[in-house]
Amino acid sequence: MEALHPDVEKVLFTEDDIKEIVSRLGKQITEDYAGKDLVLIAVLRGAVVFMGDLMRTIESPLAIDFMAVSSYGDGTKSSGVVRIVKDLDMDIKGRDVLIVEDILDSGLTLKYLMKSLSHRQPASLEVAAFLWKDVKGRTTAVNPKYVGAHCPDEFVVGYGLDFAERYRNLPFVGVLKPEVYS
Ligand code: IMP
Ligand code: MG
Numbered sequence: 001m002e003a004l005h006p007d008v009e010k011v012l013f014t015e016d017d018i019k020e021i022v023s024r025l026g027k028q029i030t031e032d033y034a035g036k037d038l039v040l041i042a043v044l045r046g047a048v049v050f051m052g053d054l055m056r057t058i059e060s061p062l063a064i065d066f067m068a069v070s071s072y073g074d075g076t077k078s079s080g081v082v083r084i085v086k087d088l089d090m091d092i093k094g095r096d097v098l099i100v101e102d103i104l105d106s107g108l109t110l111k112y113l114m115k116s117l118s119h120r121q122p123a124s125l126e127v128a129a130f131l132w133k134d135v136k137g138r139t140t141a142v143n144p145k146y147v148g149a150h151c152p153d154e155f156v157v158g159y160g161l162d163f164a165e166r167y168r169n170l171p172f173v174g175v176l177k178p179e180v181y182s
Contacts, residue, residue, distance in 0.1 A: 007167070008157070008174035013149060015171045018159060021148040022050070025128060026057025028146065029098070033060050036096040037123070041088065043113070044068040046102035049160035049168070050130045050148075054100060065090045071109060082112050097122040102160045103151065104129040107141035114142060131156070131173070155181065 004011065013021070029038075038058075042051035044066055055064060068086035097117065101110060110127060118125055128146035135153045151173075157163050158170030163181060 005158075005167070005170055005174070007177055007180045008170070009177045011172050011174045012151065012156060013159070013173040017149075018053075018172070021130070022053045023057050025146050025148055026054055026059075029054075029128065030057075030059045033058075033062075033096060033098075036060070037094070038062040039090060039092055039095045039097050039122075040064045040100050041092075041097060041117075042066050042100040043102075043109075044086065046160045046162065046168070047100050047130075050102055051100045054128065063090065065092075067113070069109065069113065082109055084116070092117065092120050092122045094121065094123050096124045097126070098145075099125070099127045101127060101129045101144075103131040103133060103156070104140060104142065104144055104147075105133045106138075111141035130159070 038060060040051060040055060040062055042048055042064070051064065055062065065088045066086065067084060067088055069082040070085050071082050099110065099113070104110065114125060126145040127142055129144040130148040131151040132144060132147045133151045133153055134140060154175045155163065156173050157167035157176050158173045160168050161173065162168045163176055
């Protein structure tokens, strides 16, 4: 049993769970992108941990690049209006782009990003989300091609996911104790 961080109420995905999830995704992506010109794009900062693990499970050739966005407004809900703070270094025209995301909530941030990237004429543009908070009665703005796992509608941290820039380094995904953010 892993040592539980004092601010974490319960663990949703252990290190072993995560390993299994990521290797399943990597296998699928390896098959699907055989012979293609794959570029993985991670959105900073949350997706870096997943990106680092996922890229090592993909056996086909690939390139990686990063983007950083900042949402207008504050709080824990996204508005969908984002500003690109760090753009890609790479030209994605004619390439097969897979956006690597830590967690898909409303999907509004990604929807905006995908619209912007699609103007650059990639050959294909898809999403791999480690977690999908698919809340009943709500539709997500983006349909991910690859989903690691479904996540309950709770605030989770670890494996890249933060609260106020903390907890990204936890090797598992867990639910934060409410008293930490209230
Ligand atoms: P969306 O635009 O609503 O899909 O917001 C997605 C982004 O919000 C993710 O990339 C995360 O940075 C953040 N986010 C959403 N839910 C959580 C959570 O439970 N924990 C930590 N970050 C989250
Ligand atoms: Mg994020």
